[in-house]
Amino acid sequence: MPIRMLILGTGGMANTHAQKYNSIDNVKLVAGVEQRPEVLETFCNEHNIEHRFSSLDEALAWDQFEAVSNVTPDAVHHETTMALLHAGKHVLCEKPLAANEAHAKQMAQLAFETGLVNMVNLTYREVPALQKAAAMVADGAIGKVRHFEASYLQSWLAQPAWGDWKTEPQWLWRLSRxxxxxxxxxxxxxxxxxxxxxxAGSMPRDISCRLKTFNKAEDDQIGEYTLDANDSFVMHAELENGAVGTVSATRFASGHHNDLRLRLYGDQGGMEVLFEKNQSQLNVCLHDDLLIERWTQVTTNEVPSNYERFVTAIRTETQANPDFSKGAALQYWLDKALQNG
Ligand SMILES: NC(=O)c1ccc[n+]([C@@H]2O[C@H](COP(=O)([O-])OP(=O)(O)OC[C@H]3O[C@@H](n4cnc5c(N)ncnc54)[C@H](O)[C@@H]3O)[C@@H](O)[C@H]2O)c1
Structure with missing residues (x-):
């Protein structure tokens, strides 16, 4: 029997979910749920989805599905995912799991109690260089981890490669607390x-954070949207393994649409994990190369997508990774950063 999958929220990111599921054997996209009728029609036509609902309640009353991708805006994840878990559905929920840790913990708790497959879509777990780097660090390749610099660079507030943020709702909700x-x-x-x-193989022990919201419109307002959410942040973190480093992100990184960089240094080596222009790359400096500062690229293997791993977990009645408890653990540090910034 194919797994019958429903897509909740059929905006921008839902297209990736639909394409990925449509490429997995024995998964059938059976329904879409969306508040905007035209968006729903276009999406379902494009991805060959038969059943269309304007609310989650209607879809739950219909009930002909086992699993859901929740691709609604961040603030909608909690209420909808709780309803889905109560109805016995497996859920792949977009990140961030919720808008705050209290909600994220409720979701993780209910998911645990129901035993349903629950996964948070941390997309970059699919980057081959990330998986290889994590395995190498766990094997002791760079020795004790001491220092790191991590950055996520986007530029959609500085140039219109992804559309006009001043007029398109998918960008405006992202600017508004x-x-x-x-x-x-x-x-x-x-x-x-x-x-x-x-x-690094270790979660934070302590963080501090500076958040910055730039003035981008008259009175920081566009229509119904108050532009009060941060555009950039710089976090200092100490990890449980004792390493210290910075984690930063901005939407003003002119010249970078969507680039992630991590530099990680241990007492026996260094590594650079890159995901730039959608290309994964791992560079290391180890052993004899340390004295001559020679960096070499490491070969990496493809890894299964989050969608494939979600489906496999349903089929094999195992738990997916990263699950909601991981989403909640990360949310704890985001809340700390918000209080602190
Ligand atoms: N994992 C990733 O790399 C990644 C990338 C992009 C977006 N996202 C996440 O995906 C989610 C959606 O982002 P997006 O860019 O697709 O946003 P979007 O605004 O383009 O799409 C969200 C859609 O949900 C619909 N919606 C809102 N409330 C609803 C409800 N109660 N029931 C049904 N539909 C509802 C909206 O009408 C909209 O069409 C966000 O949580 C975002 O953070 C993740």
Missing amino acids: THGSNGALGDVGIHILDFATFV
């Missing part, structure tokens, strides 16, 4: 914090 966004920190900070801590 009243629309449930935690700005660059909540949107991409969660990715780069996970990127760094996953490779």
Whole structure:
């Protein structure tokens, strides 16, 4: 029997979910749920989805599905995911898991109690260089991890490669705390914090953070959107393994559409984990190369996508990784950064 999958929220990112599921054997996209009728029609036509609903309640009353990708805006994840778990559905929820840690913990707790497959879509776990780097660090390749620099560089507030942020709702909700966004920190900070801590093999022990919201419109307002969410942040972190470093992100990195960089140094070597222009690359400086500062590129292997791993977990009745408890653990540090910044 194919797994019957529903897509909740059919905006920009939902297209990636649909394309990925449509490429996996024995997964059938059976329904879409969306508040904007035209967006729903276009999306379902394009991805060959038969059933269309204007609310999650209607879809739950219909009930002909086992699993859901929740691709709604951040502020909508909590209420909808809780309803889906109560209804016995497996959920792949977009990041950040919720708009705050209290909500994220409730989601993780309910997911644990139900035993349903739950996964948070930390996309960059799919980067081959990240997986290889994490395995090498765990094997002791760079010795004791001492220092790191991690950055997530976007530029959609500085140039229109992804559209006009001043007029398009998918960008405006990301700029507004009243629309449930935690700005660059909540949107991409969660990715780069996970990127760094996953490779380092250690979560933070303590952080401090500076957040910055730039003036971008008259009275910081465009229509219904108050532009009060941070555009840039710089975090200092000490990890449980004792390493210290910085994690930063901005939407003003002119010249970079979507680039992630991690430099990680141990007492026996260094590594550079890059995901730039959608290309994964791992460079290392180890052993005899240390004295002559020679860096070499490491060969990496393709890794399964999050969508494939979500589906495999459902089929094999195992748990997916990263699960909601990981999403909640990361959310704890985002909340700390917001209080502190
Ligand atoms: N993992 C990644 O790399 C990645 C990349 C982009 C976006 N995202 C995440 O995906 C989510 C969606 O982002 P997006 O860029 O697609 O935003 P978007 O605004 O383009 O799409 C969200 C859609 O959800 C719909 N919606 C809102 N409330 C709804 C509800 N209650 N029921 C049904 N539909 C509802 C909206 O009408 C909209 O079409 C966000 O949480 C975002 O952070 C993740």
